Amino acid sequence: MPRNNKTSLIQKIASQACLTFKNCTSPVFGDNKVFLDQQAQLVTLLSEIRAADLKIAPPKKVCVSSHQSSAVPPVTYMHICETDVFSMGVFLLKSGASIPLHDHPGMNGMLKVLYGKVNIRCYDKLDKADGSESENERQFEPPLMPFQGDDVRRATLRSSGQYSDQSGPCILTPLKDNLHEIDAVDGPxxxxxxxxxxxxxxxDRDCHYYKVLQTAEKKSEQSDDNETWLLEIPQPDDFWCGGEPYPGPKVSV
Structure with a gap:
């Protein structure tokens, strides 16, 4: 089906994102039928987007010295637009680069691969409700005693998989798949x-980074094989994000 040349696909995505998220103010909003219908339309548009629509392409292979490569950010970001409702941009990962495990407090998100392949591992926090602690939680002790308090979070690995430009978008919500790490696979x-x-x-929507301490041993039938402990850490020294200009169609929101 030919696209409407008067309105770029990325503009349609931005407009639909505004409609989808403009009244999304709480985690339970994700159960709202109107929201789910709007989200489905956004997923359909995102599934169509390709790198060429944004006038970007995989980088050509270049030879750089180890001294030069140490000064090059492993990840760069192209800012497209931002409003009070949503932000949108493109992350570019160099070959072998990773975005460390991090969270998105109270936020919804969508990720659509434009070129290359990435592996995404998503976790959910398993915070206690009302300060209570079940018998199963009391059996599940942190693996390393020096790490205590709010720095250590109980979590579960919800999903892990590879995504390419032929895959649909990866979706996160305030409660599900909210923490994830992203690794470039077999190239940029x-x-x-x-x-x-x-x-x-x-x-209260700041980015926090985490390290997986170890996977829990299954202690009862109620335990989840994927339960683990996450340690909140500073931004890793080997990760930083540079910026570069966005070359694609202009977006107004």
């Missing part, structure tokens, strides 16, 4: 990223 990769609402440290 790029993906379109939508977060709603955007990160905002002043509104």
């Amino acid at each position: 990769a790029a993906f379109l990223d939508i977060l709603a609402p955007p990160y905002d440290p002043d509104d």
Whole structure:
């Protein structure tokens, strides 16, 4: 089906993202039929987007010295647009690069690979409700005694898989798949990223990084084989994100 030349696909995606997330103010909103219908339309549009639509392409192979490569950011970001409702841009990962395990507090998100392949591992936090602790939780002790308090979080591995430009988008919600790590597989990769609402440290939406301590041993029939402990850590020294200009169609929101 030919595309409407008057409106770029990325503009349609931005407009639909605004409609989808403009009234999304709580985690339970994800059960709302209107929201789910709008989200489905956004997924359909995202599934169509390709790198050429944004005028980007995989980088050509270049030979650089180890001194030069140490100064090159492993990940760069192309900013497309941001409003109070959502932010949208493109992350570009160099071959072998990773975005460490991190969270998106109170945020929805969608990730669509544009070129290359990435492996994405998603986790859910298993925070205690109302300060209570079940018998099963009391049996499940942190693996390393020096790590205590809020720095250590109980979690479960929800999903792990590879995504390419032929895959549909990876979707996260405030409660499901909210923490994830992303690794470039067999070369460089790029993906379109939508977060709603955007990160905002002043509104308790700051990015936190985590390290997997170890997977829990199954202690009872109620335990999950994928349960683990995550340690909150500073941003890893070997990860930083540079910026580069977005070359694609202009987006107005």
